[in-house]
Amino acid sequence: MWYTIFSGLICGALLGFVMQRGRFCLTGGFRDMYIAKNNRIFYALLIAIAVQSIGVFTLIAGGWLSYDAGAFPWFGTVFGGYVFGIGIVMAGGCATGTWYRAGEGLLGSWIALFAYMLTSAAMRSAHMTDFNHQVKGLSTAHNSIAETLGISVWPLIALLLVVTLAVVAKELRKPKLKMAMLPPKRSGLAHLLFEKRWHPFITAILIGLIATLAWPLSEATGRHFGLGITSPSANIIQYLVMGDSKFLNWGVFLVLGIFLGSFIAAKASREFRLRAADARTSVRSFGGGILMGFGASIAGGCSIGNGLVMTAMMTWQGWVGLVFMILGVWTASWFLFVRPQRKARLQTASA
Template sequence: MILTGLAVGAVLGIVMQRGRFCVTGMLRDIFLQRSWRTIVALFIVISVHAVGIAALTSLGVIAPEYSTFAPVAVIGGGFIFGLGIILAGGCASGTWFRSAEGLIGSWFALIFYALSAAAMNTGALTWLNTGLKSYDTSLTTLPATFGVSAWAFAIPLAIGTALAARHFLATEKKAATLQNVPFWKRPLHIYTAGALVGLIGVIAWPLSAAAGRNSGLGITTPSANLANFTVTGDLGRIDWGVMLVLGLFLGAFAAAKATGEFRLRVPDATTATRAVVGGCMMGVGAALAGGCTVGNGMVQTALFSYQGWIALLFIALGVGAGAKLWLKPAAAPAGTPEQTYSTDESIADSNETPASAEDKVLPATPGFAVATGAVALKTAPRVTKARPLGRGRYALDQMGAVCPFPLIETKDVLATLETGEELVIDFDCTQGTETIPQWAAENDHDVTDFHATGDASWQITIRKG
């Protein structure tokens, strides 16, 4: 019966990978982009989940057990988890599916997330987990507090979410899509992915309960159990939840391979170190809070538990603090000498054939200004982080940079360009295929070219509007 967990996990992995469905990015957008568009996708998950769970509970199909609210553990754990997912580059489920895309940095985060969660639940750090959870308020859910049915919260939430989704869909500017790519290789709209994740969560609960695990979707405890099994060989640790996370990995891997989005990508030392530290913080924080962005942010919120909503709030605050601390554009190279040219060199360059579209991947001379009726004198590039291609075009190499840095650097460099100048960005962050063109559309910049350059690598050209 636990094999149903593998099947549910595989479908979940496919949907999350194709929808670039990472709650870290949704929360991060609130602080970095001042945008609430993507977080609505999480509320779609919660709303679908809440209606489905209320229906299954009313029909007697499932009988959820409700967590009590331990404020110190939930608040502290949620905040630590929020900080950790910024360093790790993704939430718990996001780290699983990004690992399946070949991001070795996510492998580091995932390993240390599972090990630290296991240490908190059953290992050397159980004293910390138990101690911080000792202050318990006995509060369970909002419906229980007010003595009403869960429907009293589920229906208003679903209506409010539907109105928010309608608003953003109506005002959403159409972003550029990959050129010459069949529709099945294109990402799912994030709201479609949210509805599917919510539906999968509803289906998951009775299947999990039938296998002896009275819960729905979950990532932290299954990851900890998998780590325990790997270390001890205890088959008792292999349950429906473990099969779920294994299925999530396999489904995401299959989706990435089928669409040309899998490629092994080795992180630099800074990214690797952040992944390890972030993974440890994720495991400790999620264990304290009683769940991650799935267990708390999707399941407990759908049950309208105090734990779920307060944990989600403090995860968001942790993400905001982490974004302010660590998500900044790189400084321009220090000590870059001013480039000067002789008059003869300037005249020689002004007689060359203008750069064509194909020149974007070839070395080119810096741009130059032309004075009417005078000799064309070349000037030093105004952008030191991007390579000048000539004729008002620049190249920005973001290969190897993890999300959200390709977008952060794109914004930083584009801000220095003049209207009408172009920036050519090479990147291999899967999430960037959605975030970069969407940001360009929302800020009235034109995408003049967007295509894949190989497995899990893309090039997009943005003309500043």
């Protein structure tokens, strides 16, 4: 039990620290792809996926891990991923982003997080058993892309690596915008960790390494998966309601560690402060949290479970889920940002 607590908290704290300092927000990144035509965070996600994919399949090849992708629940992945994408825009952050922003003191994220946890737990209750079985029944035999194609997974990893290196190299060749920077107040390691702006690509490499580390740490506790946010978040509510210690698994301490690591990073970088949301934002955050919990539950994962981990495992669930998650983000961005701005510009022009 002590190993479960310690390793889960440490892995989560590392992830929360890195994501907070690197401002690694997939919601904002997916939204920027559509609104600002800026793909930098998406390219960073590809880096994290590639690093983890190489690391985990190397462990599998060495006999340290085993993994079975199982069946591909296509309906839940498509519909759930799309709903989840809409929800994270309303909530102002994805599952992991909501956890680390709660650690920064953002009360709107607390509201979204509570709704997300509560809905995820409700989706795992006995009342939803028949519905979940029907959704999972809409699946195909092979989730692994390599098994479907009848090839080794390594050519797929090589293709991902080549594409990732190509888009990253193209991005790095773009002229850099010169920004006015205040004189550093700290020096040495303190400046690098808590003051200097972290490059998203460096952040992504670190996230990929942490995601790789999560597999053997989790495996040692009997949990055969890497990073995961939705099920552990639901397990917290289930434990609080039922009091059954079976819900206190490695994943629970992982998500609690994300909160802790973000809090430490925010305090050390002087970015922590309690920020209340207005009534409209609070209601939208709560609604977004509900959609996040529902969507991630039927999709079998969130932006981390599907968008980072299952993509790295070269599964249909991961890549198809990621596509529909992004489409959900773009849809919500149209209604919440693009459309209102266009309407305001038209009103201004006609005034």
